[in-house]
Amino acid sequence: MDALTPVVCRTLTIQFVPSRRLRAAFSLVELILVLALISILVTLSIPLMHNITRGNSLTRAGQTVGDQLALARQEAAGRNRPVQVRFIKFPTGATGYRGMQLWAPSPTNITVFAPISRIAILPEGVVLARTSQLSPLLTSASVVDKSETFPGIGPVTYCAFRFRPGGSTDLAFSSVNNFVTVVYAKDEAAETPPANYFAVQVDPVNGRTRLFQP
């Protein structure tokens, strides 16, 4: 019996292992099925993920605009000096307003304005609408589409308005027409609000910033 066992085992191994292997591992069909399932799930989630990312960048852009305006107001009220908010067509040659920068009179020569913050650039694919319907603040600002060479950026076109010392602005008196709308780049020239937008309103008298989302 003892002498026999190894032989039997070897025989058994030779006889049974192939069939057992087949049963324990994936068959090609199983693998294909799993892969197909995975790819269906991925395909379904890609547009969703894409939407989420786009929505995120729109929200981020809106918050960036709101933050810049709040910073400008605080700077104007706190340091008691005028602060100019510039909306920049970024990069050079672009048609959409994608950059913002705060400028103030230079301490040595108050007739010359100099940047007091780094340029804040909206996320890729998001711009400020440039029509008077969606961004009346841009089209009725005190500086509209002026060309100038910005330090570190190059020649660009920009619109600008001012926060006066104390926090009020040089915008028109009405409190309903002073807003900009952040939209996707494809809606840059839209005249009616697209499905998803982010409106940022500035009160011309007290500089209060309000954010609106659909």
Added chain:
Amino acid sequence: MHRVSAFPHPAPARPPSIRRGLRRPQASKAFTLVEVLTAVTLLLVIMAVTATVMDQTTRAWRQTNSKIEAFQNARAVFDVMTARLAPTTLNTYLDYYDAAGNPFRLATSPASFTAARYGRYSDLHFICGAAQTLVNPLPPNYSRVSSGAVFFVAPTGLAADADRRGTGGLLNASGFFLAFGSDRGHRPYYITTPETYRWRLMELSVPTESLTVFGTSTGNAWFQTPVSEGKVRPVADNVIALVVWPRLSPADDPAGTALSTDYTYNSRTAATWSGSVQPVQAHQLPPTLQVTMVVIDESAARRLATGSTPPPQIDAITAGLFNANPASGGNLVQHYEEDLRTLEQRLTDSRIAYRIFSSTISLKEAKWTP
């Protein structure tokens, strides 16, 4: 038996130890479809749970953030309000008064005017008191006012005409009061989200071109008309109390009752006077204003909101405090500290997050004479 002969070596049963040793490792070498599916399902469940937790965390974070932002805005607004109030002016001058106490400025027949003494006179106006009395009629889209209100003339330099904008020294009618109502008149025209009804700190801002305080020497039309025309703008949401307390500097007036005992002050009080001393409030500014503003957070306001009617719970919290309700007598300035403590206690009991902003503003233009 025949079969037995076919197998010269009858298949011996393998020792149990070897069977186990052979089967086990082979069985666990790969997964079956069922196992994989189970694992994937488990993974999905775990991911779903994680996503929920993440979602909750994000929501909590956002809530905290909005709370901080709300109070940040309130702080900025309080600074703007105090900065607006500080340069308030009356441009008081000395005028002749006749024996009956009428100023030469208003004399109908200057030729026959007999001057009896000097007195202060001003063509401008400073007034504060209960909003229910002063803000009447109400601004459009707002259904109620409460707490204190202040209206004044200051060189804010706001002009409707773009060419005059920013010209220093232009006088504007300004004011602050609390009102309850909708924000629909103050949003970008295309916003379709439901309007929100809140208690708000409102600012009256009349362009310099429409300043009518010189029009008459009496009455409050110079601010009541623009308020009713809607020349007001919300400055901060969820402000539930605004107390404007005109007083002398704390050193001269520790109790704060020398100028006003009920938070009211009217520089056009008593157009005529007969005593030897002109009434203290007449044609002069109080040297200091103690301004207190109580703000609650947006999540609490949302919780308490009852649509287009003012939330009764907020009414209950502010009831009977400061000069909130002049009809029932209001509360005098001597109870200020006590009222503030009561308000804090009520807010804490209702588990409402709040901030109290308080500051004493000295009015630079006040040339106080007792």
